[in-house]
Amino acid sequence: MSPAPALAPVVRFLEPHHVDQRLNRRYPIALDIEYKLLRKGRVERLGLGRTLNISSGGVLFEANEPLPAGSSIELLMHWPFLLAGVCPLKLVIHGNVVRSDAKGVAVQTKHHEFRTAGARSPKSSNKVRSLMR
Amino acid sequence: MTQLRAPTTVWIVDDDLGFVWWLGELFTEAGCRALPALTCDQAVSLINTLNVGVDLLVLNPRLPGVVKMLQTLGSSHAGFKLVLIGKAPAPFTNAIHPRAILERPSGSDPISRLEWLKKVRKLLKDVATAAAV
Numbered sequence: 001m002s003p004a005p006a007l008a009p010v011v012r013f014l015e016p017h018h019v020d021q022r023l024n025r026r027y028p029i030a031l032d033i034e035y036k037l038l039r040k041g042r043v044e045r046l047g048l049g050r051t052l053n054i055s056s057g058g059v060l061f062e063a064n065e066p067l068p069a070g071s072s073i074e075l076l077m078h079w080p081f082l083l084a085g086v087c088p089l090k091l092v093i094h095g096n097v098v099r100s101d102a103k104g105v106a107v108q109t110k111h112h113e114f115r116t117a118g119a120r121s122p123k124s125s126n127k128v129r130s131l132m133r
Numbered sequence: 134m135t136q137l138r139a140p141t142t143v144w145i146v147d148d149d150l151g152f153v154w155w156l157g158e159l160f161t162e163a164g165c166r167a168l169p170a171l172t173c174d175q176a177v178s179l180i181n182t183l184n185v186g187v188d189l190l191v192l193n194p195r196l197p198g199v200v201k202m203l204q205t206l207g208s209s210h211a212g213f214k215l216v217l218i219g220k221a222p223a224p225f226t227n228a229i230h231p232r233a234i235l236e237r238p239s240g241s242d243p244i245s246r247l248e249w250l251k252k253v254r255k256l257l258k259d260v261a262t263a264a265a266v
Binding site for chain 1: 148149150151152154155157158161166167168169170171175179182183185237238241243244246
């Protein structure tokens with residue numbers, strides 16, 4: 001049975017080629033990130049990394065150390081555009097580490113959102129670095 | 134000789150994080166102030182919060198709330214130009230009049246940053262001169 005005419009746009013939207021085209025595409029983007037490895041809602045480890053690619057479903061990044069697969073992780077990325085010297089937005093990604101090897105740390109995204117941010121200064125990265133020492 | 138000016142502030146609204154970030158970097162490199170949103174509601178909220186205006190809206194017309202968002206921005210930021218990410222679904226083709234349509238990269242081959250930067254620059258030039266279609 002074919003769908004009602006009113007549902008045709010919805011059905012077309014859900015057709016596999018729309019989904020595949022988006023999920024398969026990884027965009028080569030290199031930018032600094034901060035990550036928090038979480039365990040039972042608490043921060044277990046902090047670190048810095050650099051993204052290799054970003055897709056609608058996840059992020060691949062380089063880290064200084066391997067991260068355990070299956071871990072919950074939060075990634076923080078600053079939107080590259082500055083407005084009057086201020087980074088207006090940051091992206092927060094919550095997900096799981098699905099792989100960590102020589103190719104990088106692969107994170108499957110569970111939730112992501114842009115948040116407004118204050119002045120972008122080296123402070124936040126310095127804080128992470130000091131905590132890593 | 135007429136000097137073509139790129140739009141100042143470009144909002145990219147799509148739910149594919151990788152594509153949003155990719156376009157954001159390219160529009161920034163092309164001299165624009167690029168800002169992202171992953172949903173229509175978030176776009177309206179961020180536009181109001183950051184108060185940076187809208188010169189060009191690069192929008193996925195398949196997102197929920199597109200028509201309401203366009204109506205809202207039409208009254209608060211009249212005069213902005215619209216580029217759609219892919220063609221509008223059938224119910225909206227007569228209601229939405231973009232200056233241009235930007236197709237996502239197809240297939241799974243690696244994408245060239247240089248080619249996409251050229252594409253974005255051409256898009257900005259076309260949008261500056263084209264009437265709504």
